[in-house]
Amino acid sequence: MEAWIKEIAPNLYTYRAKFFTACSATVEMFWKAGLIAFVIGLFFGVLLVITKKDGIRQNRVVYQITNLIINIFRSIPFIILLIFLIPLTRALVGTAIGVKGAILPLVFGTVPFYSRQVEVALSGVEEGKIEAARSMGSGTLGLIFRVYLHEALPDLIRVTTVTAISLIGLTTMAGAVGAGGIGSFAINYGQNQNHSDIVNVCVAVLLAVTFVLQSLGNALAKRTTNRSLFSVRHK
Amino acid sequence: MIEVSHLKKTYHLKSGDVTAIDDVSLRVEDGSIYGVIGYSGAGKSSLVRCLNLLEIPDEGVLTMGEYRDIEIRNGEPYYQGKRMDTRQQNEMRRGIGMIFQHFNLLERSTVYDNIAYPLKYTGRSREEIRARVTELLELVDLMDKIDVFPSQLSGGQKQRVAIARALAANPKILLSDEATSALDPDATESILNLLKNLNRRLGITIVLITHEMAVIKTIADRVAVMENGKIVEEGSVYEVFSNPQAEITKKFINSSSPLGKIERMIAEDSDFTRLNPGEKLVKLIFQKESVGEPVLTVTARRFGVTLNIILANVEYLHGNPFGGTIGVLSGKPEDVEAAIRFLEESHVKVEVLKDGSLD
Numbered sequence: 001m002e003a004w005i006k007e008i009a010p011n012l013y014t015y016r017a018k019f020f021t022a023c024s025a026t027v028e029m030f031w032k033a034g035l036i037a038f039v040i041g042l043f044f045g046v047l048l049v050i051t052k053k054d055g056i057r058q059n060r061v062v063y064q065i066t067n068l069i070i071n072i073f074r075s076i077p078f079i080i081l082l083i084f085l086i087p088l089t090r091a092l093v094g095t096a097i098g099v100k101g102a103i104l105p106l107v108f109g110t111v112p113f114y115s116r117q118v119e120v121a122l123s124g125v126e127e128g129k130i131e132a133a134r135s136m137g138s139g140t141l142g143l144i145f146r147v148y149l150h151e152a153l154p155d156l157i158r159v160t161t162v163t164a165i166s167l168i169g170l171t172t173m174a175g176a177v178g179a180g181g182i183g184s185f186a187i188n189y190g191q192n193q194n195h196s197d198i199v200n201v202c203v204a205v206l207l208a209v210t211f212v213l214q215s216l217g218n219a220l221a222k223r224t225t226n227r228s229l230f231s232v233r234h235k
Numbered sequence: 236m237i238e239v240s241h242l243k244k245t246y247h248l249k250s251g252d253v254t255a256i257d258d259v260s261l262r263v264e265d266g267s268i269y270g271v272i273g274y275s276g277a278g279k280s281s282l283v284r285c286l287n288l289l290e291i292p293d294e295g296v297l298t299m300g301e302y303r304d305i306e307i308r309n310g311e312p313y314y315q316g317k318r319m320d321t322r323q324q325n326e327m328r329r330g331i332g333m334i335f336q337h338f339n340l341l342e343r344s345t346v347y348d349n350i351a352y353p354l355k356y357t358g359r360s361r362e363e364i365r366a367r368v369t370e371l372l373e374l375v376d377l378m379d380k381i382d383v384f385p386s387q388l389s390g391g392q393k394q395r396v397a398i399a400r401a402l403a404a405n406p407k408i409l410l411s412d413e414a415t416s417a418l419d420p421d422a423t424e425s426i427l428n429l430l431k432n433l434n435r436r437l438g439i440t441i442v443l444i445t446h447e448m449a450v451i452k453t454i455a456d457r458v459a460v461m462e463n464g465k466i467v468e469e470g471s472v473y474e475v476f477s478n479p480q481a482e483i484t485k486k487f488i489n490s491s492s493p494l495g496k497i498e499r500m501i502a503e504d505s506d507f508t509r510l511n512p513g514e515k516l517v518k519l520i521f522q523k524e525s526v527g528e529p530v531l532t533v534t535a536r537r538f539g540v541t542l543n544i545i546l547a548n549v550e551y552l553h554g555n556p557f558g559g560t561i562g563v564l565s566g567k568p569e570d571v572e573a574a575i576r577f578l579e580e581s582h583v584k585v586e587v588l589k590d591g592s593l594d
Contacts, residue, residue: 132339132397134289136353136404137329139321146352151343226342226386233382234347234365 011195022185029171033106041111045118073112102179109170117159125151154221161217237263242295255281257464270455271444278464279444287331288324300407332401336413338393340385347381353404371399391422411443427453448491460484473552493548497561507545510591513568520559520584530581538574540566
């Protein structure tokens with residue numbers, strides 16, 4: 001195995017330690033930024049759906065403000081956002097470089113996109129189900145957790161998959177602030193040193209991760225359509 | 236008891252104001268089935284949603300069971316002098332069941348979890364919930380579907396689940412919003428039978444809205460006919476349908492009765508409605524007193540006239556006959572006249588639809 005890698009990707013073999021560090025940096029950025037963005041994005045997505053016109057907690061002001069903020073951040077290209085957020089990152093986490101410095105801009109880059117996607121997923125829940133739950137006396141929290149999030153789960157899984165894949169793309173750009181990761185490894189050790197094998201392997205790794213994520217997402221979404229993931233039998 | 240007085244609701248749409256409920260008052264006795272019939276856009280859907288405050292009316296006074304005299308002013312409900320907040324409205328809704336045209340079950344929950352929905356998070360124990368759900372499933376005859384998801388059920392079965400869910404918290408009132416409109420005739424019949432059964436067995440008061448006459452005829456005790464946000468006619472089902480006053484009520488009756496076909500036949504100049512001079516095309520509506528008597532045979536014998544029947548339909552509403560016959564009455568003109576007078580004396584309502592001597 002080692003000999004084979006040495007033969008087809010000699011440069012990668014030389015820099016294998018750097019490669020593994022880059023991979024682990026990417027993984028760290030992905031799950032830390034992903035987890036935070038998941039929670040915040042879900043929150044704003046729900047907020048958009050419940051405060052919009054004829055929503056269960058219609059509130060023009062909250063909706064318009066949230067909507068505006070999301071639109072603003074969505075329209076800034078991520079590479080610009082990275083630089084733009086440097087002062088804020090420094091103030092909040094103490095540093096604007098490295099993996100630590102990349103998390104905040106990654107969250108800012110992901111949340112607006114994800115919130116929109118969550119909004120779309122939740123909007124797919126039929127009005128009638130909400131009405132039925134209201135007729136049974138469900139309040140706002142009941143409607144959010146027991147109807148919206150519950151019924152939209154397959155769609156939420158789909159949009160989360162799409163967002164996760166786009167987040168991987170963003171982490172590769174975070175190399176620009178010295179966060180390391182597969183992206184900067186491919187540029188610094190691959191492109192800049194003319195080692196095409198390194199670029200090729202980086203592409204292959206990203207391709208494989210994307211493929212696995214998408215397949216996992218699809219399978220889970222399918223498994224939860226018109227049924228729950230785990231159900232207790234009563235018979 | 237349900238009592239609604241001077242209820243008003245206007246929607247302010249971009250295209251202008253729409254008055255969905257225009258000063259509606261009605262009263263539903265405990266344990267009865269009250270039907271509201273109207274075409275789409277008549278305001279009946281809004282009316283039923285105002286009853287459990289899913290929509291808040293603009294003005295009016297509402298009594299729903301133990302919630303007496305909820306006063307609505309400027310789109311805000313007040314109960315016992317205090318404004319009802321969302322929590323209190325939710326509390327009130329828990330005492331009122333509701334079923335819908337499209338069932339509105341949670342697709343990702345089993346039949347069990349759908350029915351358990353209103354019971355969960357109310358302080359009931361798991362065993363208590365289980366016992367209640369089992370009881371309800373037996374009531375709607377779906378015990379074998381307990382672990383099934385709605386996508387595997389037929390429309391009628393879904394509505395049964397929805398009914399069980401609506402009844403889970405033991406409401407005294409059930410609101411039905413076009414509950415059979417998306418069902419085939421067999422399922423419609425079985426759901427209506429179930430509702431009637433529940434009404435008789437549990438004494439639950441049912442308010443149902445529909446655009447189908449058959450639904451009203453099959454289970455309602457009283458009916459209100461709605462048009463343009465107003466109740467244009469109200470009374471016991473037999474009263475209203477045997478002696479309709481409003482144009483729209485007549486239209487509903489014609490559309491649901493085979494006798495209604497005659498108008499089109501006359502307009503199309505069907506062979507069956509062509510008359511010879513002296514013949515009359517008549518509609519004979521039987522009253523309570525006249526069904527069961529051989530009136531037609533007696534008339535024919537006594538006056539030497541014949542009645543060639545074109546359409547006939549007699550149904551029974553709460554044991555009272557409802558319907559009649561349309562046919563061509565022929566004979567000597569004076570005999571025909573005398574026959575009509577005799578029929579009227581025998582409690583048969585006679586309506587001359589077409590007169591052959593005028594052709």
